[in-house]
Amino acid sequence: MIALRARARARIAPERSQYAAAGLLWALAAALVVFLALPLAAILGKALSGDDGHFAGLAQFVAIAGGERFWSAVSNSLAVSVTTTLIVLPLAYVFAAALTRTRMPAKPLFRALALIPLLAPSLLPGIALVYLFGNQGVLKGWFPDGSIYGFSGIVIAEVFFTFPHALMILVTALSVADARLYEAATALGAGRIRRFLTVTLPAARYGLISSALVVFTLVIVDFGAPKVIGGQYNVLAVEAYKQVIGQQNFPKGAVIGVLLLLPAVLGFVIDHLLQKRQRALLTARAQPLVVKPNVWVDGLGVLACTLIGAAMLLILGTAVAAAFIKLWPYNLTPTLAHFDFDNMDGGGWAAFFNSVKLALATALFGTLTVFGGAYLAEKTPVAPVARQLVRMLAILPMAVPGLVLGLGYIFFFNDPANPLHFLYGSMTVLVLCSIAHFYTTANLTATTALKQLDAEFEAVAASLKVPFWTTLWRVTLPVCLPAMLDIARFYFVSAMCTVSAVIFLYTPDTVLASVAVLNMDDAGDTAAAAAMATLIVAVSALVCLVFSLTAWWLGRKTQAWRTR
Amino acid sequence: MKLVNRLAFGLACVFAGSAFADTTLTVYTALEADQLKAYQQKFEEENPGIKIKWVRDSTGIITAKLLAEKANPQADVVMGVAASSLLVLEKEGMLQAYAPKGVDKLSKAYVDSANPPAWVGMDVWGATICFNTVEAAKLGLKKPESWHDLTRPEYKGKIVMPNPASSGTGYFDVSAWLKVFGEKDGWTYMDKLHDNIAQYTHSGSKPCKQAAAGEFPVGISFEYRAAKLKEGGAPIDLVFPKEGLGWDVEATAIMKGTRNADAAKKLADWSASRSANELYEKNFAIVAMPGVAKPNAHIPGNYEQLLIKQDLKWSATNRDKILAEWTKRYDAKSEPKK
Numbered sequence: 001m002i003a004l005r006a007r008a009r010a011r012i013a014p015e016r017s018q019y020a021a022a023g024l025l026w027a028l029a030a031a032l033v034v035f036l037a038l039p040l041a042a043i044l045g046k047a048l049s050g051d052d053g054h055f056a057g058l059a060q061f062v063a064i065a066g067g068e069r070f071w072s073a074v075s076n077s078l079a080v081s082v083t084t085t086l087i088v089l090p091l092a093y094v095f096a097a098a099l100t101r102t103r104m105p106a107k108p109l110f111r112a113l114a115l116i117p118l119l120a121p122s123l124l125p126g127i128a129l130v131y132l133f134g135n136q137g138v139l140k141g142w143f144p145d146g147s148i149y150g151f152s153g154i155v156i157a158e159v160f161f162t163f164p165h166a167l168m169i170l171v172t173a174l175s176v177a178d179a180r181l182y183e184a185a186t187a188l189g190a191g192r193i194r195r196f197l198t199v200t201l202p203a204a205r206y207g208l209i210s211s212a213l214v215v216f217t218l219v220i221v222d223f224g225a226p227k228v229i230g231g232q233y234n235v236l237a238v239e240a241y242k243q244v245i246g247q248q249n250f251p252k253g254a255v256i257g258v259l260l261l262l263p264a265v266l267g268f269v270i271d272h273l274l275q276k277r278q279r280a281l282l283t284a285r286a287q288p289l290v291v292k293p294n295v296w297v298d299g300l301g302v303l304a305c306t307l308i309g310a311a312m313l314l315i316l317g318t319a320v321a322a323a324f325i326k327l328w329p330y331n332l333t334p335t336l337a338h339f340d341f342d343n344m345d346g347g348g349w350a351a352f353f354n355s356v357k358l359a360l361a362t363a364l365f366g367t368l369t370v371f372g373g374a375y376l377a378e379k380t381p382v383a384p385v386a387r388q389l390v391r392m393l394a395i396l397p398m399a400v401p402g403l404v405l406g407l408g409y410i411f412f413f414n415d416p417a418n419p420l421h422f423l424y425g426s427m428t429v430l431v432l433c434s435i436a437h438f439y440t441t442a443n444l445t446a447t448t449a450l451k452q453l454d455a456e457f458e459a460v461a462a463s464l465k466v467p468f469w470t471t472l473w474r475v476t477l478p479v480c481l482p483a484m485l486d487i488a489r490f491y492f493v494s495a496m497c498t499v500s501a502v503i504f505l506y507t508p509d510t511v512l513a514s515v516a517v518l519n520m521d522d523a524g525d526t527a528a529a530a531a532m533a534t535l536i537v538a539v540s541a542l543v544c545l546v547f548s549l550t551a552w553w554l555g556r557k558t559q560a561w562r563t564r
Numbered sequence: 565m566k567l568v569n570r571l572a573f574g575l576a577c578v579f580a581g582s583a584f585a586d587t588t589l590t591v592y593t594a595l596e597a598d599q600l601k602a603y604q605q606k607f608e609e610e611n612p613g614i615k616i617k618w619v620r621d622s623t624g625i626i627t628a629k630l631l632a633e634k635a636n637p638q639a640d641v642v643m644g645v646a647a648s649s650l651l652v653l654e655k656e657g658m659l660q661a662y663a664p665k666g667v668d669k670l671s672k673a674y675v676d677s678a679n680p681p682a683w684v685g686m687d688v689w690g691a692t693i694c695f696n697t698v699e700a701a702k703l704g705l706k707k708p709e710s711w712h713d714l715t716r717p718e719y720k721g722k723i724v725m726p727n728p729a730s731s732g733t734g735y736f737d738v739s740a741w742l743k744v745f746g747e748k749d750g751w752t753y754m755d756k757l758h759d760n761i762a763q764y765t766h767s768g769s770k771p772c773k774q775a776a777a778g779e780f781p782v783g784i785s786f787e788y789r790a791a792k793l794k795e796g797g798a799p800i801d802l803v804f805p806k807e808g809l810g811w812d813v814e815a816t817a818i819m820k821g822t823r824n825a826d827a828a829k830k831l832a833d834w835s836a837s838r839s840a841n842e843l844y845e846k847n848f849a850i851v852a853m854p855g856v857a858k859p860n861a862h863i864p865g866n867y868e869q870l871l872i873k874q875d876l877k878w879s880a881t882n883r884d885k886i887l888a889e890w891t892k893r894y895d896a897k898s899e900p901k902k
Contacts, residue, residue: 069895136778145721146762146780231763234895246625246730248632329778330698330799345597345620345767416636508619522622522766523597524773 017467021376022383028373029386032393034420036436039408040400046254046411060255069234077236080151080226081219081263084158088166088215089208091159095308096170098301101177101200103293105302113309115164116316119540121497121514123521124533125157126228128318130526136329138318149231157225160315162218163308166211173207174200178286206274213267221260221401224499228521228529236260237403237500244407244504254411257404268399316537323531338531346519346528347511352535355496355513358430359543362495363488366435366442371484374446375476379458380468398440402500409433410504425507433505434495442487449483450476478558482551489547493540587827588615592630594623594732595644595814596769596788602843603643607834614827622767623649623732630819634658640822641831643686646732647676647813648739650683651880659683660818662829664836670852674813683817684836687848690811690871691737692790693803694775694783705781711741711805714782715756724763724771725784727895729887732812733768733786738890739879740810740872751893758894776800788847791862802862808872812879813852 050056064070095114099107117125132139133148143152177200185195201208223237230238236256244253322328326335342348373394377387397405413424423429453476461471477484499514506515513536520529593600597620604616619639621629627649630639634656642650642659653659654676663680674685693714695707705722708714714723726734742750762780765771771783772790776798790802816835818828834840841853849863859865 130779134779149763246628248628250632327777327796327798331797343598343601508617522770524765524767524770526773526777 017469018380018382021380021468022386024372025376025380025383025386025390028369028376029389029393031369032390032436032439035432036393036396036400036405036439039405039412040396041408042411042415043254043257043404043408046251046407047258049251051251060251064252064255070239073234073236073239076151076233077220080154080158080235081216083151083155084162084219085212085215087155087159088162089212091308092163092166092170092211093204093208094304096167096174098305099171100174101289101291102298102301103291104298104305110305110309113312114167114305116312117160117162118164119493119497119537119544120316120319120533121499121517121536122157122161122222122224123228123499123514123517123529124319124537125160125315126153126225127322127517127521127526127530127533128315129153129157129229131318131322131328131530132314146231149229150233153229153231154226154233154235157229158219158222160312161222161225162215163312165218166215169211169214170204170207173204173210176286177203177289179289180285180287182289206277209274210271213271217264217267217401220263221403221500223403224518227518240403240407241503244410250411253407257407260401261399261404264401264404265399319530320534320537322527323534325527328527338525338527339535341516341520341528341532344520344525344528345523346516346525346532347508348516351511351516352513352532354427354510355536356539358427358434358502358512359492359495359539361427361431362434362438363492365431366438366491367484367488369435370439370442370487371446371480374443374450375472378447378450379453379455379476394443395440397436397438400437402437402498402502403504405433405437406501406504409501425505425510427510430502430505430510430512433501434498435491437498437501438491438494442490445483445487445490446480449480453479481554481558485547485551485554489544492543492547496536496540496543586613586615587824588617589640589824589827589831590617590619590638591641591643591831592619592626592639593642593644594621594626594646596847598792599644599847602846603840606839606843607831610834610839611827611830614830616831622730623735624728624730627652630658631656637819637821639819640824640828641816641818643816643831643835644814645817646735647683647685647815647876648735648879648883649732650815650817651877652883653817654682655880658820660820660822660825660828662818662832664829664832666833666838667836669838670836671854674815674852676815683815684832685813685815685852686835686840687814687844687852688811688850688868688871689733689786689788689814689848690850690867691733691740691805691809692772692785692787693805694772694785694790694793695801695803696775696778696781696799697801698799699778699781703781707801708782708803709806711753711757711807713805714784715753715760717760719760719782721760721762722780723757723760723782723784724765724774724780725757725761726768726771727764727766728890729895730766731768733784734764735883735887736810736812736874736879737784738810738886739882740808740874742886743810743874743878744807744872751889754890755893761894764894772800787849787863787867791860792847794862804864804867804870809870811871811874813876814848 047060048055048057050059098104099111129148131137133143133153134140135146137148181199182195185199190198221237223235223241226233226235226238227241237260240253240256240260243249243256323338324334324336326333326337341351373390377390409429412418413420413429415421457471457475458468461468497514499518502512503515503518506512513532517529517532520532595603600618600620604618608615623646626645630637630642630653637658642653650659659682661678661680661682664684667675667681667684670685674688675681676683693708700707703722705718708719725737728734728738738754741753745753768786769789772785772793774780775783776793787802790800794800794802816832818832822828836852838853838856841851841856844851845857849857849860849867851857864870
């Protein structure tokens, strides 16, 4: 407080700090409108207009619904999404239960293994599956006659890709439990299975529904995996890509984009309603569940986690190995030739460095924007309208698939009448799109961290006439540093791996590594695609490591108060 | 004040610099990525002050992109794009006719017949089947000799070919079958072939790369990629089906309304020059300038005679119709093959 009071004499009128806060909040609200709401409005407008650009109502929807091709894509998309969800949920549940409800050893190791897919674009499992189960695959007998291309391949790749997302939700859901319920059930003579059905499952049901929705949405809007391993099995997301990139048929692409928005928005609404009810579930009198060691249960946990973790490693390992083999399966000499990206389609090494640049810029500016926005929205009493607007827009990206956002960006920024048209095709627009695309998760992290801080700090600062930035700099930032590092790491890795939004926005100068993976695979350079995907994983992993070390080191310097 | 002066001087330098900066030509192309570098290097070396910025994709996609940008063209020059596609652009009035220096030294067959020509050919690329001998031996597959051989039941699920909507190679395969077999029999042939096709790929190179890797033993592709992969040690044979090979001309044209007309003409001139043709020759058996091409170990000497007689104008006029029919028949069937 002495420090704050010293600053108070720094001759800055508190009104000025309030004005500044309000100004910043309005600026952020305006940015979110321009880079999120307006592109989405643009895609809706496009979907409602005819080929000549005039308003045509639902004509495009009617036209597209008349084709046999469209309905087969719809049913294929639903089939892979439902199947993947049905496979991922039990697997992720078992894994989450092993992590939270057993005393098995090596939990951090298993957790790390399970999170591997987060470091890779969804194209990587597709490529790995070609080498594992394709006609020349190591295990080709499992899927004879190239049957991996299509439904099976897409489902396996999507299971890999969505597993950590389901896992994280279920771990959260299972890590809170009321021990009293279990005691009561045991006292009433309920066996293990009965206890699971009457206590554990009902408590975890919101987590299960929520992860089912997340997995379903991720699969139905993903086109990376089906593009690589889908063969002739057409799904909606690939259809949208083909219409826009292949045929340059923008209205049709917009229509499919809007349709893909439906399941995402629906899932988002359901999830939101459920979360409201979830809060009432845990009462203040709940007793934390203490898990006792049990050789059988712990052993089963290790077994299940080992199997799932091994499958993750197998897929990643296959892609990495493919990157270093000269000509599979005829010439197994190790080589670096597939890293000679400059003589291949896809954009060369420039694509890789562009991706690193994009990821760094997104991490830096994304973290600053998100954290600043969350701070102003949570901790300052100014500009109530702007604050509500920011809060509302901040949750919107969760319901918007990258593909839809990317299309919206084309329609909005490529319009010559738009004063921001000059941004189109620049690296800046890719950074802005990535920040917007992953805004919700980052914002939730920031808000949660800020909520842990007592509002008293601001109240005292205000009464001492200290401007908000002093409190922010001296109190809030040091306390929230771990959360900020989390946000930066999340932004970096997401920007490194994303394909869906940026595929519509890159130019020859701003081509990205994940896009290069797709293009090299399209051109038949599968090994080179594997090499680029390997690089993406390597950089993501390295950055995660650096962030963890930084967090640990900074934690020792700034978070000592937590242990006291 | 000193600082202000220094800043002003710096700014002046920046502006002066940009006034003398290189002209950058935006060139849309469907050339293979491994060819672009050599062409760019040679051109920029011979034409200092002009830089090329490539926008590369498959023929169908580049064509669609150019058509979509008709109102506000982004490209200055189109280079290494199928003549059958450039003819579509010409019909839309998007090309600037120009007779490059020395165009009279090129084979008439590979240059637009109008005067001045709307497009000028660089080289010819034509159909070739890549046949993986190692996998064929394992599977007991006989080497095909004709297009009709490919419809035999033994090849079921063993053949890959490019999607004609995205790939120029795929399109000349389809248009050649329609030309050689006749419209009706051509589609009947493709119906039968479709039953044997495992995948339609995005690019014309991928089928041969997949054949080279043994992923699918038979890949319908083109001779440059095939010869290149065989040279690299892939266990493939090049098959030139006896009914005749579809082909197209890779050509250069200037976009109407380009803001860099002079530089664009320089590139068009270069693309018709001997030094450019000597580079094309490294990749292709037939180039626009007679007498430049040298024999390639993997491509027969009479390659030019194997090409079918074909009318590129017909290919261009019917492009939309043929692709719509093809897409309806084969692309909509998205069920995985049993």
